[in-house]
Amino acid sequence: GAGVSQTPSNKVTEKGKYVELRCDPISGHTALYWYRQSLGQGPEFLIYFQGTGAADDSGLPNDRFFAVRPEGSVSTLKIQRTERGDSAVYLCASSLRDSSTDTQYFGPGTRLTVL
Amino acid sequence: KQEVTQIPAALSVPEGENLVLNCSFTDSAIYNLQWFRQDPGKGLTSLLLIQSSQREQTSGRLNASLDKSSGRSTLYIAASQPGDSATYLCAVDNNDMRFGAGTRLTVKP
Numbered sequence: 444g445a446g447v448s449q450t451p452s453n454k455v456t457e458k459g460k461y462v463e464l465r466c467d468p469i470s471g472h473t474a475l476y477w478y479r480q481s482l483g484q485g486p487e488f489l490i491y492f493q494g495t496g497a498a499d500d501s502g503l504p505n506d507r508f509f510a511v512r513p514e515g516s517v518s519t520l521k522i523q524r525t526e527r528g529d530s531a532v533y534l535c536a537s538s539l540r541d542s543s544t545d546t547q548y549f550g551p552g553t554r555l556t557v558l
Numbered sequence: 559k560q561e562v563t564q565i566p567a568a569l570s571v572p573e574g575e576n577l578v579l580n581c582s583f584t585d586s587a588i589y590n591l592q593w594f595r596q597d598p599g600k601g602l603t604s605l606l607l608i609q610s611s612q613r614e615q616t617s618g619r620l621n622a623s624l625d626k627s628s629g630r631s632t633l634y635i636a637a638s639q640p641g642d643s644a645t646y647l648c649a650v651d652n653n654d655m656r657f658g659a660g661t662r663l664t665v666k667p
Contacts, residue, residue, distance in 0.1 A: 447601070476655070485562070485647050485657030486602070499654055534601060544609070546592070547655070549601035 447550035449535050455556045456525055464520040464553045468537030475518050476547060477510055478534040486534055492518060493541065525557045560585045564648055564658035571638055572666050579633040579661045581648035586626045593622050593633050594647040596660065602647065606633070638665045 448467045456462050468475050473494055478486035488502040492512045500510075507525075512518040522529055532554050536547040561584045571577055581591070590609050594602040606615045606622040608631070614623045621634040631648060645660040 478655075478657075483659065485649070485659050486655075488654045488656070491654065502654065536602075544590070546604045546607050548604070549594075551599075551601045 447535055447537055447548050449533075449550040449553050451553060452551065453554045453556075455558065457558050458525060458527060460525050460557075462522050462525055462555065464522075464533050464555070466518045466520070466535030466537075466550060468516065468518070468535070469548055470516075472537035472539055472548075473515070474538045474541045474545070474547075475512060476536040476538075477518070477520050478536065480532045480534055480552070482531075489520070522555075525555075527557050530555055530557045560650060560652060560656040562648060562650055562656050562658040564646075564661050566661055567659065568662040568664075570664040570666065573638060573640060575638050575665075576634070576636050577638055577663075579635070579646050579648075579663070581631040581633070581658055583629045583631075583650045583656070585650075585652060586629050588626065588650045588652045590651050591622075591624050591631050592649045592651070592655075593620075593631075594649060596645045596647060605646075635663075638663075640665050640667050 450465045475492040477489040480486045491499040495515045507523045510520045532552040534552045536549045538545040538547045563582045565580045592607045593605045608615045608624040619636040624631045645662045647660045649655045649657045
């Protein structure tokens with residue numbers, strides 16, 4: 444594919460519901476990252492995958508947040524019992540190997556609104 | 559914990575001016591520093607990546623410098639154009655990426 448894609452582009456849900464956000468990285472990129480960006484702020488790191496495994500999940504705010512990448516390509520960010528404070532743009536990025544040497548390519552994001 | 563600060567938060571200049579955006583960080587043990595551009599409602603586009611062993615990178619009208627010891631980077635934009643209007647974000651990588659809040663640039667025709 445041409446770049447990183449994310450679906451849906453917008454998601455509106457009610458407090459307490461479960462949501463899944465999908466990221467399709469650039470083909471061949473082994474590293475995948477999830478970030479959360481609130482209005483007027485820079486992206487905040489959530490989790491980093493190297494292949495199928497979560498190499499660093501220290502940015503996940505609590506146990507309501509979980510992410511998977513079962514085949515080392517597509518990743519899904521899952522949020523349980525959503526809260527209004529979860530409203531933000533969720534960005535996904537991928538890089539060839541890891542961010543210490545390689546540029547991260549970002550998707551357009553999913554705007555999550557929790558009512 | 560790494561803290562990244564960008565100054566100014568917003569900047570408005572007339573077309574054709576040269577300008578400098580500033581980024582500072584608290585932990586100098588970084589792998590690299592990147593400058594990104596973000597257009598409203600869009601994802602981030604990487605502009606320049608400076609490895610920790612490098613002092614600057616150039617791409618077209620953009621030049622980014624890195625002074626690791628003082629925890630500073632600057633992004634220099636020459637001969638600014640209205641199409642340069644966007645938010646510019648700096649990010650440092652030391653095991654995970656930390657972003658500044660960005661500088662919102664407006665270039666007036």
